[in-house]
Amino acid sequence: MSTHIIVMGVSGCGKTTVAQALADEFGFEMAEGDDFHPKANVDKMSHGIPLNDDDRWPWLKTINQWMRDKDARGVSTVVSCSALKRAYRDVLRQNLDVLFIHLVGSEELIGSRMKQRKGHYMPVSLLPSQFADLEPLQSDETGYDIDISGSPQQVEGRALEVAKKYIGTH
Numbered sequence: 001m002s003t004h005i006i007v008m009g010v011s012g013c014g015k016t017t018v019a020q021a022l023a024d025e026f027g028f029e030m031a032e033g034d035d036f037h038p039k040a041n042v043d044k045m046s047h048g049i050p051l052n053d054d055d056r057w058p059w060l061k062t063i064n065q066w067m068r069d070k071d072a073r074g075v076s077t078v079v080s081c082s083a084l085k086r087a088y089r090d091v092l093r094q095n096l097d098v099l100f101i102h103l104v105g106s107e108e109l110i111g112s113r114m115k116q117r118k119g120h121y122m123p124v125s126l127l128p129s130q131f132a133d134l135e136p137l138q139s140d141e142t143g144y145d146i147d148i149s150g151s152p153q154q155v156e157g158r159a160l161e162v163a164k165k166y167i168g169t170h
Helices: 015-026 039-046 053-072 086-092 107-116 124-133 152-168
Strands: 004-008 029-032 077-080 098-104 143-147
Touching: 004 015, 004 053, 004 086, 004 152, 015 029, 015 077, 015 098, 015 152, 029 053, 039 053, 053 077, 053 086, 086 098, 098 152, 107 124, 143 152
Parallel strands: 004 077, 004 098, 029 077, 098 143
Antiparallel strands: none
């Protein structure tokens, strides 16, 4: 049986780093959610224009299809994806059992980390719009909130702990 994990949260919270650590630990195939965006979405964000739902639906469906294709072959996956709204997570988990690991931190902490990033198209100016869209995991969603304070290794350790617990019960 395949396992599917989505590391979620606003831009700059460390999704890619944590997703890669999980993929390395468990031997899962990893995908960077941003790589599934069409050029129009990337162009929009690089110009400081937030995406709207119409921009996101096809992107989310593509990620879900990628996971379902892997699932059909018995391949477990981990994906870094903002998954900000419940409706987005509903699309991502369609016909799949998905664990969401939500990386949680303050806008100030994440903003300061984003300012240190090099070569990413997402400007810090869009961070407030991401926080405005963010809907926390709900009690009927399979997932955990992970505090991102501390070192990357500490955050990875917290994520690995909850992922191991989940995998051990599935």
